[in-house]
Amino acid sequence: MVTSTQMKEIERRADEAGLSYYQMMENAGIGAAEQMTSKGTVAGKRVVIFCGKGNNGGDGFVVARKLTEKGASVQLFLVEGEPKTVDAIKNRKICETLAISIKNAEGENEIRHSLEVADLIVDGIYGTGFHGELREPVRKITRMINQSKAVVYALDIPSGLNGDTGDADEDTIRADFTIVFHELKPAHVDEKCRRCCGQIICISIGIEELLIDL
Numbered sequence: 248m249v250t251s252t253q254m255k256e257i258e259r260r261a262d263e264a265g266l267s268y269y270q271m272m273e274n275a276g277i278g279a280a281e282q283m284t285s286k287g288t289v290a291g292k293r294v295v296i297f298c299g300k301g302n303n304g305g306d307g308f309v310v311a312r313k314l315t316e317k318g319a320s321v322q323l324f325l326v327e328g329e330p331k332t333v334d335a336i337k338n339r340k341i342c343e344t345l346a347i348s349i350k351n352a353e354g355e356n357e358i359r360h361s362l363e364v365a366d367l368i369v370d371g372i373y374g375t376g377f378h379g380e381l382r383e384p385v386r387k388i389t390r391m392i393n394q395s396k397a398v399v400y401a402l403d404i405p406s407g408l409n410g411d412t413g414d415a416d417e418d419t420i421r422a423d424f425t426i427v428f429h430e431l432k433p434a435h436v437d438e439k440c441r442r443c444c445g446q447i448i449c450i451s452i453g454i455e456e457l458l459i460d461l
């Protein structure tokens with residue numbers, strides 16, 4: 248188990264050792280998509296993916312690509328506007344070249360309709376470094392996600408949950424599955440967070456092969 252700060256240091260060392268941040272994002276997104284497809288075919292299924300402006304959103308873009316390759320109908324929503332990190336921007340552009348639908352999460356009615364018909368929802372809004380309270384319009388979106396009947400996957404941690412303390416905003420996403428990257432964080436083993444995390448699945452993103460430790 249590692250804290251969010253320790254995880255950042257592990258990723259920094261991995262990057263120095265030759266596993267680029269971009270490749271870690273690729274590995275995370277591919278691994279997450281594989282977990283989703285292992286539960287059953289996604290061909291012809293409606294998938295709605297919410298991406299934040301950081302690297303958690305970048306992971307979501309990779310998932311969007313991979314599920315599209317498997318025949319899913321993917322709708323991407325940018326929750327806080329365009330991505331801000333270099334690697335997330337690259338993956339957003341790849342999704343655009345693949346003609347995956349990408350929209351700003353501004354129209355409440357459009358989002359609500361997409362969620363009503365969704366078979367699967369992916370939360371790529373905030374990562375394990377989130378702290379504090381959810382702000383609008385994100386809070387409104389997480390509420391709508393929690394009202395959906397679709398299966399919900401959170402990437403690394405449900406948005407609204409503090410990965411270190413386990414503190415959860417009242418509108419934290421309640422995931423059916425949380426796909427954790429590399430190592431569990433404190434919130435993942437906190438019993439009070441179980442209602443938000445659902446079933447926890449920890450996957451490799453290639454770091455352990457470098458024998459990096461703190």
